[in-house]
Amino acid sequence: MTAAGSLPGRAAIIDGRAHADALGARIAQQVQDFAGHTGRRPGLAVVLVGTDPASEVYVRSKGRMARKLGMESFEHVLPETVSQADLLALVAQLNADDAVDGILVQLPLPQGLDSLAVIEAIDPAKDVDGLHPVNAGYLASGLPGLVSCTPLGCLMLLKESLGELAGLDAIVVGRSILVGKPMAQLLLAANCTVTLAHSRTVDLAGKVGRADIVVAAVGSAEMIRGEWIKPGATVIDVGTSRVPRDGKNHLVGDVDFAGASLRARAITPVPGGVGPMTIMTLMHNTLIAACRRAGLPALS
Numbered sequence: 001m002t003a004a005g006s007l008p009g010r011a012a013i014i015d016g017r018a019h020a021d022a023l024g025a026r027i028a029q030q031v032q033d034f035a036g037h038t039g040r041r042p043g044l045a046v047v048l049v050g051t052d053p054a055s056e057v058y059v060r061s062k063g064r065m066a067r068k069l070g071m072e073s074f075e076h077v078l079p080e081t082v083s084q085a086d087l088l089a090l091v092a093q094l095n096a097d098d099a100v101d102g103i104l105v106q107l108p109l110p111q112g113l114d115s116l117a118v119i120e121a122i123d124p125a126k127d128v129d130g131l132h133p134v135n136a137g138y139l140a141s142g143l144p145g146l147v148s149c150t151p152l153g154c155l156m157l158l159k160e161s162l163g164e165l166a167g168l169d170a171i172v173v174g175r176s177i178l179v180g181k182p183m184a185q186l187l188l189a190a191n192c193t194v195t196l197a198h199s200r201t202v203d204l205a206g207k208v209g210r211a212d213i214v215v216a217a218v219g220s221a222e223m224i225r226g227e228w229i230k231p232g233a234t235v236i237d238v239g240t241s242r243v244p245r246d247g248k249n250h251l252v253g254d255v256d257f258a259g260a261s262l263r264a265r266a267i268t269p270v271p272g273g274v275g276p277m278t279i280m281t282l283m284h285n286t287l288i289a290a291c292r293r294a295g296l297p298a299l300s
């Protein structure tokens, strides 16, 4: 930890691990209820293409969490050289498999594979990542679908920390399909006034400085500076960058944590913030998909 990082900040730390554990306990109970009603367990299929070490870690932890909560986990590891056709054939097989309720294809895919085409091939009812255009459209239309895991986890943390979000000014920095765009939609649905900022935004510092809620999802280490943050704002940091520091590799977010925690009222740490919630909302989505597919009422 840096000298600045060890200074006590004023902000409350939003403990993503604790919130994820609490959500996990509720999901585990509902998985048992589901099994009691249907005689089977919710099933999650995770597809990994290639051998990116960080992706391997995430895929393994998703499988481990699914099993821990009593779900079935199906892990498919394909070589980096797999053809688009073979990957699409696996997706078709998983679509047709009744034991599979959720399908997640770990992104990014290796060069040469068309990830949008792969996502479009997933049955929207099994798209637990919420990336299929049908699910993105449901979200934009205010209809029930499946919502991308990371933004859903961020919204849960914001509601836990702030209670009512209506009327607050929110800025989302980053416009990816995986995080930024669905995050902006969720905040809009929660009646925030939303600014969606990106690499071409003019005066990002000024716009961040007017926001009650800052969601940083750019993937650029500590680019949101602490002095930009409006005093009393709530900061959600989606970034996870590995940076060499003091001879070690450190995981840091998109936000200058030490600086921001001197001004924010509450902030998520990295690690231990959004990351653990992302895995748990994937489990939540898998349970929702399983209930809908089984014709059971959505569990709360």
Ligand SMILES: Nc1nc(=O)c2c([nH]1)NC[C@@H]1CN(c3ccc(C(=O)N[C@@H](CCC(=O)O)C(=O)O)cc3)C=[N+]21
Residues within 6 Å of the ligand: 058, 104, 105, 106, 107, 108, 129, 149, 150, 240, 251, 270, 271, 272, 273, 274, 275, 276, 278, 279
């Ligand atoms: N189709 C798809 N869906 C995803 O949701 C998806 C993906 N592809 N590709 C990669 C990113 C990354 N991602 C993370 C999940 C958990 C942590 C996590 O639990 N992080 C821990 C720390 C883990 C560590 O120390 O490396 C934490 O923040 O506390 C981080 C990142 C999901 N992703």
